[in-house]
Amino acid sequence: MFELLMSVRDYECDMQAIVNNSVYMNYLEHARHEFLKSINIDFAALAQAGINLVVVRAEMDYKSPLKSGDHFTVGVELEKISKLRFAFNQVIKTTEGKLILEAKVIGTSINAKGRPEFPPELLNVFDLNT
Amino acid sequence: MFELLMSVRDYECDMQAIVNNSVYMNYLEHARHEFLKSINIDFAALAQAGINLVVVRAEMDYKSPLKSGDHFTVGVELEKISKLRFAFNQVIKTTEGKLILEAKVIGTSINAKGRPEFPPELLNVFDLNT
Amino acid sequence: MFELLMSVRDYECDMQAIVNNSVYMNYLEHARHEFLKSINIDFAALAQAGINLVVVRAEMDYKSPLKSGDHFTVGVELEKISKLRFAFNQVIKTTEGKLILEAKVIGTSINAKGRPEFPPELLNVFDLNT
Amino acid sequence: MFELLMSVRDYECDMQAIVNNSVYMNYLEHARHEFLKSINIDFAALAQAGINLVVVRAEMDYKSPLKSGDHFTVGVELEKISKLRFAFNQVIKTTEGKLILEAKVIGTSINAKGRPEFPPELLNVFDLNT
Numbered sequence: 001m002f003e004l005l006m007s008v009r010d011y012e013c014d015m016q017a018i019v020n021n022s023v024y025m026n027y028l029e030h031a032r033h034e035f036l037k038s039i040n041i042d043f044a045a046l047a048q049a050g051i052n053l054v055v056v057r058a059e060m061d062y063k064s065p066l067k068s069g070d071h072f073t074v075g076v077e078l079e080k081i082s083k084l085r086f087a088f089n090q091v092i093k094t095t096e097g098k099l100i101l102e103a104k105v106i107g108t109s110i111n112a113k114g115r116p117e118f119p120p121e122l123l124n125v126f127d128l129n130t
Numbered sequence: 131m132f133e134l135l136m137s138v139r140d141y142e143c144d145m146q147a148i149v150n151n152s153v154y155m156n157y158l159e160h161a162r163h164e165f166l167k168s169i170n171i172d173f174a175a176l177a178q179a180g181i182n183l184v185v186v187r188a189e190m191d192y193k194s195p196l197k198s199g200d201h202f203t204v205g206v207e208l209e210k211i212s213k214l215r216f217a218f219n220q221v222i223k224t225t226e227g228k229l230i231l232e233a234k235v236i237g238t239s240i241n242a243k244g245r246p247e248f249p250p251e252l253l254n255v256f257d258l259n260t
Numbered sequence: 261m262f263e264l265l266m267s268v269r270d271y272e273c274d275m276q277a278i279v280n281n282s283v284y285m286n287y288l289e290h291a292r293h294e295f296l297k298s299i300n301i302d303f304a305a306l307a308q309a310g311i312n313l314v315v316v317r318a319e320m321d322y323k324s325p326l327k328s329g330d331h332f333t334v335g336v337e338l339e340k341i342s343k344l345r346f347a348f349n350q351v352i353k354t355t356e357g358k359l360i361l362e363a364k365v366i367g368t369s370i371n372a373k374g375r376p377e378f379p380p381e382l383l384n385v386f387d388l389n390t
Numbered sequence: 391m392f393e394l395l396m397s398v399r400d401y402e403c404d405m406q407a408i409v410n411n412s413v414y415m416n417y418l419e420h421a422r423h424e425f426l427k428s429i430n431i432d433f434a435a436l437a438q439a440g441i442n443l444v445v446v447r448a449e450m451d452y453k454s455p456l457k458s459g460d461h462f463t464v465g466v467e468l469e470k471i472s473k474l475r476f477a478f479n480q481v482i483k484t485t486e487g488k489l490i491l492e493a494k495v496i497g498t499s500i501n502a503k504g505r506p507e508f509p510p511e512l513l514n515v516f517d518l519n520t
Binding site: 139140141143147156159160163172173174177178197198199 | 269270271273277286289290293302303304307308327328329
């Protein structure tokens with residue numbers, strides 16, 4: 001499983017003095033993009049080329065909140081769930097091993113005309129995994 | 131159904147020139163807090179008093195992206211799903227009626243000791259709805 | 261002076277239970293873009309056409325913090341300060357009249373080649389003001 | 391000079407495909423808080439104890455934008471400018487040495503009653519620097 005080490009930044013915490021719920025989406029996205037880079041897929045270059053990786057569904061289970069000073073890992077595992085959809089199974093844990101959040105983020109890939117088009121590198125990953 | 135009218139702010143858009151996925155969480159949270167205010171529950175005052183409304187699970191279905199200049203409504207409907215958990219069923223639509231996002235956000239309420247404690251106003255709502 | 265009415269959203273507050281310093285930049289930018297729309301300049305359409313309005317300097321004086329529940333106005337006044345630079349003089353006040361922040365945001369406009377190019381609507385405003 | 395190594399996260403980029411102006415404030419704040427930690431001042435612990443480090447003025451000169459994939463350092467230098475005010479002189483540069491942003495962020499420290507109160511560690515730094 002791909003893992004990215006991150007730390008809480010104080011501006012990410014809200015008035016409850018814990019990381020705001022929406023910020024986990026940022027963490028998850030950043031880890032997905034770093035994972036994609038690790039298999040030679042550059043989200044930004046794709047977007048500029050008119051191919052957009054988009055999220056169609058996200059499920060997030062908040063287990064325990066992160067707070068100022070916490071260090072954590074964001075795990076990413078890619079799964080093909082249909083011809084046109086893939087899922088990122090993601091887990092956030094503190095470096096001490098405490099479970100923070102589990103998520104399933106389902107995506108697809110569309111071109112400038114709004115039709116499905118997958119970058120070859122992504123198809124290759126699926127072939128390797130099959 | 132409670133409805134809040136909002137508009138896309140340009141800084142909420144990312145390099146795909148659409149509202150970033152995480153920002154919908156902000157929209158949903160803001161609409162929930164405004165809904166709570168409408169039934170005399172002040173999230174900030176509660177947090178200061180040591181009672182924290184927290185999200186335990188969020189499910190989001192992204193139907194169509196918002197972009198610069200869009201005006202939209204965020205709907206909020208409260209549902210009691212167990213003795214300790216409630217759900218906010220939320221829908222984002224453009225003012226022209228285009229469906230943008232559907233979400234179910236499940237929450238609970240805990241006190242400073244981390245034990246379940248509900249503000250009376252919230253319990254009243256459930257009683258009224260039953 | 262152009263004025264935009266806004267409200268604090270709870271997710272914009274940080275662990276000090278006040279609006280985080282960086283969020284004022286969001287407020288200021290949003291008000292500038294709404295001001296520009298009011299004189300028929302669409303920031304997003306310009307960006308897509310390869311003309312980018314960019315900030316080169318920002319000065320911000322924080323007078324008093326905004327907090328949950330506050331309603332405020334963001335004022336915008338445009339001033340030409342040289343052949344290539346314009347300044348937005350901006351003021352944030354609560355609806356009760358309390359001064360929150362004063363800012364001067366200096367910008368320019370560049371095309372896809374990175375060379376100065378101003379949208380005609382912007383030049384017109386300057387002409388009218390002279 | 392204290393230096394923190396950071397990387398652009400894609401969600402920090404806006405529709406111009408560069409890091410949004412407000413995000414630099416986040417970078418600067420995060421680097422200041424890490425710097426403070428390095429001299430044993432914990433912003434979050436202080437806030438919880440009722441002592442709030444606050445920004446009273448920020449000056450930012452945007453020299454060149456950061457974009458997706460960029461790695462950069464945020465430098466922090468602390469300067470005492472009066473009995474009650476201190477300045478953070480901050481510089482953002484890419485790891486290749488390109489100047490991105492220069493900032494001066496002026497702050498003070500106040501207690502729960504809104505009166506000036508400095509954490510001893512901060513006073514010690516100033517004494518050492520004198």
